[in-house]
Amino acid sequence: MAEERQARVDETRRSLLKAAAVLGGASIISFAAVDKDKLKAVLKPVALEEVLGETAEAAEDATELERRAKQKEQEIKKMCMAEAEKICKAQGQDSPACKEATKRCEMIKVKATPPRKGVRFAMALDINKCIGCRRCAYACVMENNMDRELRIEWIKVVGLPREELELLNPKMDYTDAPERNMVYIPMACMHCEDPPCTMVCPVVATYKEPDGIVVIDYDRCIGCRYCMTACPYGARRFNWKKPRVPVTELNPNMHILGNVVRQPHVVEKCTWCIQRTRDGGVPACVEVCPVGSRVFGDLNDPASPIRRVIEEYGAFVLRPEAGTKPRFFYYFGPARTPKKEWVTGEKEGGKKG
Amino acid sequence: MPLLKPKESYGESWLDTIRYIIDKGLLEGSKAYYLAFAALLLLGAYGLYLWIFVQHAPIFLGADYGGMITTALSDSVPWGLYVSFFVFWVGVAAAGIVFGIAAYAFGHPGFKKVAVLGEVQAVAAIVTVLLLIAADIGRPIRAMILMPQLPNLRSMLDWDFVVLTGYLLLNAIGFLVTVHYYRQDKPLPRKFIVPFIIIAAPFAIGIHTVTAFISQALTARPYWLSPLLAPRYVATAFASGPAILLLALVLAERYVKGFKVDEDVYRKTMLVITGALVVGLYFTLSELHEIYWYTTEPWKREQANVAFYGYYGMGYIAVMMWLWISLGVAAVILALIPSVRNSWQGRLLIALLTIIAVVNEKTMAVVIPAYIPDPLGRPIPYYPSPLEVGITLGMHGIGLLIYLVLARVAIDAIMTHYFRGSGAHH
Numbered sequence: 001m002a003e004e005r006q007a008r009v010d011e012t013r014r015s016l017l018k019a020a021a022v023l024g025g026a027s028i029i030s031f032a033a034v035d036k037d038k039l040k041a042v043l044k045p046v047a048l049e050e051v052l053g054e055t056a057e058a059a060e061d062a063t064e065l066e067r068r069a070k071q072k073e074q075e076i077k078k079m080c081m082a083e084a085e086k087i088c089k090a091q092g093q094d095s096p097a098c099k100e101a102t103k104r105c106e107m108i109k110v111k112a113t114p115p116r117k118g119v120r121f122a123m124a125l126d127i128n129k130c131i132g133c134r135r136c137a138y139a140c141v142m143e144n145n146m147d148r149e150l151r152i153e154w155i156k157v158v159g160l161p162r163e164e165l166e167l168l169n170p171k172m173d174y175t176d177a178p179e180r181n182m183v184y185i186p187m188a189c190m191h192c193e194d195p196p197c198t199m200v201c202p203v204v205a206t207y208k209e210p211d212g213i214v215v216i217d218y219d220r221c222i223g224c225r226y227c228m229t230a231c232p233y234g235a236r237r238f239n240w241k242k243p244r245v246p247v248t249e250l251n252p253n254m255h256i257l258g259n260v261v262r263q264p265h266v267v268e269k270c271t272w273c274i275q276r277t278r279d280g281g282v283p284a285c286v287e288v289c290p291v292g293s294r295v296f297g298d299l300n301d302p303a304s305p306i307r308r309v310i311e312e313y314g315a316f317v318l319r320p321e322a323g324t325k326p327r328f329f330y331y332f333g334p335a336r337t338p339k340k341e342w343v344t345g346e347k348e349g350g351k352k353g
Numbered sequence: 354m355p356l357l358k359p360k361e362s363y364g365e366s367w368l369d370t371i372r373y374i375i376d377k378g379l380l381e382g383s384k385a386y387y388l389a390f391a392a393l394l395l396l397g398a399y400g401l402y403l404w405i406f407v408q409h410a411p412i413f414l415g416a417d418y419g420g421m422i423t424t425a426l427s428d429s430v431p432w433g434l435y436v437s438f439f440v441f442w443v444g445v446a447a448a449g450i451v452f453g454i455a456a457y458a459f460g461h462p463g464f465k466k467v468a469v470l471g472e473v474q475a476v477a478a479i480v481t482v483l484l485l486i487a488a489d490i491g492r493p494i495r496a497m498i499l500m501p502q503l504p505n506l507r508s509m510l511d512w513d514f515v516v517l518t519g520y521l522l523l524n525a526i527g528f529l530v531t532v533h534y535y536r537q538d539k540p541l542p543r544k545f546i547v548p549f550i551i552i553a554a555p556f557a558i559g560i561h562t563v564t565a566f567i568s569q570a571l572t573a574r575p576y577w578l579s580p581l582l583a584p585r586y587v588a589t590a591f592a593s594g595p596a597i598l599l600l601a602l603v604l605a606e607r608y609v610k611g612f613k614v615d616e617d618v619y620r621k622t623m624l625v626i627t628g629a630l631v632v633g634l635y636f637t638l639s640e641l642h643e644i645y646w647y648t649t650e651p652w653k654r655e656q657a658n659v660a661f662y663g664y665y666g667m668g669y670i671a672v673m674m675w676l677w678i679s680l681g682v683a684a685v686i687l688a689l690i691p692s693v694r695n696s697w698q699g700r701l702l703i704a705l706l707t708i709i710a711v712v713n714e715k716t717m718a719v720v721i722p723a724y725i726p727d728p729l730g731r732p733i734p735y736y737p738s739p740l741e742v743g744i745t746l747g748m749h750g751i752g753l754l755i756y757l758v759l760a761r762v763a764i765d766a767i768m769t770h771y772f773r774g775s776g777a778h779h
Contacts, residue, residue, distance in 0.1 A: 013750065047510070101475030156729055158395035158729055158730065166651055166652075166730075167728075167729065167730040168651055168652060168726060168730040169726070169730055169731075169732065170729065170730050170731070172729070172731065181725060187729065196571065196572070196573065199505075199507045199508065200508050200509065200510065200571075200738070201505055201508060201509075202496075202500055202504070202505055202508040202510040202511045202514070203496070203499040203500060203503050203504075203505065204503050205499075205504045220495075220499060220503070221491075221492070221495075222490055222491065222492045222493075222496035222499060222500070223421075223490055223491015223492045223495075224489070224490045224491065224494045224496070224510065225431035225432060225491070226510055226567070228428065228431040229431060229432060229568070229571065229574065229723075230571050231573055231574035231728065232571075232572050232575050232728050233573075233728055233729075234428075234429070234727050234728035234729040234731075236428070237428050238421075238428055238431060238491070240420055240421045240424075240426070240551070241411065241419070241420030241421070241422040242411045242416075242417055250397075251449075264411035264412065264420055264491075265409075265411065265412060265420065265421060265492050266491065266492070309748075319572075319728075322572040322573065323379060323572060324572070338401070
């Protein structure tokens with residue numbers, strides 16, 4: 001009985017070993033024989049669109065991002081045209097709203113401009129100059145196609161007392177600025193060197209590009225909001241519902257990783273106007289700032305204004321203890337704005353301003 | 354009139370075990386059982402309805418209405434009720450292993466009888482946890498496609514997903530195997546027990562540790578930024594998990610005819626609960642000292658003020674915090690009195706106090722203060738919306754339903770082996 005059992009066990013073991021040897025041999029042969037590049041192509045992650053069966057036909061040499069951008073462009077154009085038609089029907093073909101909407105719809109272009117080599121973007125802001133007017137936040141909303149109903153703003157301007165710049169209970173809904181004893185600190189994504197938001201993302205939907213811009217791939221975001229929990233600067237916003245932008249206000253210059261019209265339940269944040277800066281422009285907030293408190297440029301370029309500002313005045317970052325190495329610098333520039341006498345009318349002793 | 358009739362006798366195959374589980378869990382039972390079953394099913398269905406047709410309408414239906422805007426969550430408080438209860442149930446699931454360790458690692462005969470109930474508890478708790486995550490994630494279908502495909506090995510969320518599903522699978526296997534052998538009146542084979550406990554025990558500690566690691570290393574949340582968070586999670590989990598098991602045992606003993614639990618099982622479980630509570634309370638004391646004794650980072654102090662004093666209209670958080678402390682202390686004191694801890698009423702009371710205390714500590718009081726004030730310093734209060742409460746209740750309904758069904762099967766199998774069969778003589 002026992003011998004018989006032992007024999008059966010031995011037989012099983014032998015056949016198992018045989019099977020393992022055959023399988024091992026086969027895998028070694030296939031590993032050696034198969035073209036590595038082909039294997040890599042096979043093992044490449046499948047794009048979401050392919051899974052959902054939305055793949056559009058595209059040029060062979062286009063990158064995946066470009067293909068998606070083209071597809072997105074058609075989608076958004078279609079959606080925009082439908083909206084524009086509604087407006088035209090309601091207000092007449094000759095109404096300014098109809099003309100504006102159609103014009104914008106026709107101009108829609110979704111880009112996928114890649115980063116330029118050797119560029120490392122950074123921004124600096126002169127706290128002494130900032131008057132807290134929030135024009136940057138407004139320009140940002142208009143430029144980046146944020147949902148108007150949720151009132152998403154990427155830039156938040158916090159007003160703090162001059163005595164202690166502790167980021168606690170700031171004045172944010174003020175209606176009168178600047179006040180004499182306040183400083184105003186616009187805050188948005190700091191595009192950190194070590195961003196915790198990209199470390200925590202479970203699906204690599206948010207990542208840092210070589211030119212230093214931290215981007216979000218809206219087609220990949222699963223809306224878990226872990227990045228919002230991890231960001232020490234409160235820079236990230238969530239589309240809590242289906243976002244809506246009036247087509248008469250739509251910015252047709254779009255980038256697939258930036259201001260392209262968003263989807264419900266995805267996270268978004270400042271991209272330093274990737275649709276402008278990748279093409280050599282400056283972000284909308286820099287352009288609109290009435291006191292010129294913002295400086296944007298390439299950290300690697302010795303002649304860039306950002307380098308000059310840092311070397312001349314010295315710069316600091318907010319919450320350095322968070323250890324994320326922000327690339328959004330703050331500095332106290334030469335003139336204190338506003339001077340006391342400009343606000344109160346009374347003159348102080350000493351030099352005249 | 355039942356569509357399927359329970360079989361009279363079962364063979365030795367695994368298919369018969371599955372048939373046995375279906376029969377015992379779904380086809381046999383009293384009126385009260387079916388009433389509870391239907392009520393929980395209804396609750397679960399309502400929760401799923403709210404989730405699919407209201408909260409996630411833009412995702413599942415492509416609708417213009419609805420969306421997570423129907424919750425009280427905001428950019429300042431992006432995680433709320435769902436994540437709070439997620440944390441609690443992960444702890445309960447992890448602590449199911451206490452019975453397993455006592456039974457299989459230390460070979461305690463009394464615990465061997467009831468260890469499978471720990472596995473049932475773990476399965477039900479993890480199902481609840483996964484449902485709560487599904488309700489919390491903005492795009493759950495995308496997550497299911499992308500998470501296995503493009504994992505970020507640095508993200509604790511991915512690791513949590515791995516250990517949670519792994520632990521669910523382990524406990525489901527444990528349950529299945531135990532029922533398979535016990536229903537045939539056979540003891541569990543060693544070649545199952547040894548690998549099972551060697552894999553499952555680290556997994557159990559792992560699920561709760563990884564869950565704590567999701568939040569504890571974030572400089573953006575000073576209230577969580579402490580290496581004490583994970584030990585604290587595990588400590589209170591080992592109070593609440595066994596307390597729920599104890600509750601189940603006391604109830605089973607009272608309502609299942611012939612089911613008897615060894616006195617020593619109660620004593621040792623009581624010991625674990627008390628010990629874990631003491632450690633948890635001690636951790637809270639240590640945190641209080643760190644935050645309030647001298648000075649600390651103002652932002653952290655402000656968040657702690659929300660937790661302990663209910664600043665910014667968050668009074669309910671402070672109530673929960675102090676309920677944890679006071680009920681925890683009360684449970685420990687009661688457990689030290691022999692006449693209380695040795696009577697079944699006393700045990701029931703201590704278990705209930707412990708569960709309520711840990712629910713208060715683990716859920717909102719540990720999650721919400723980390724978001725108020727937010728990184729911009731704005732104190733935006735958070736009160737869960739009725740929709741969130743409804744969905745959370747619904748997900749709990751499904752979890753409880755699974756617990757009810759599986760626990761009935763497990764107790765029936767235990768009865769077959771230990772009280773009617775060969776195990777009765779040991």
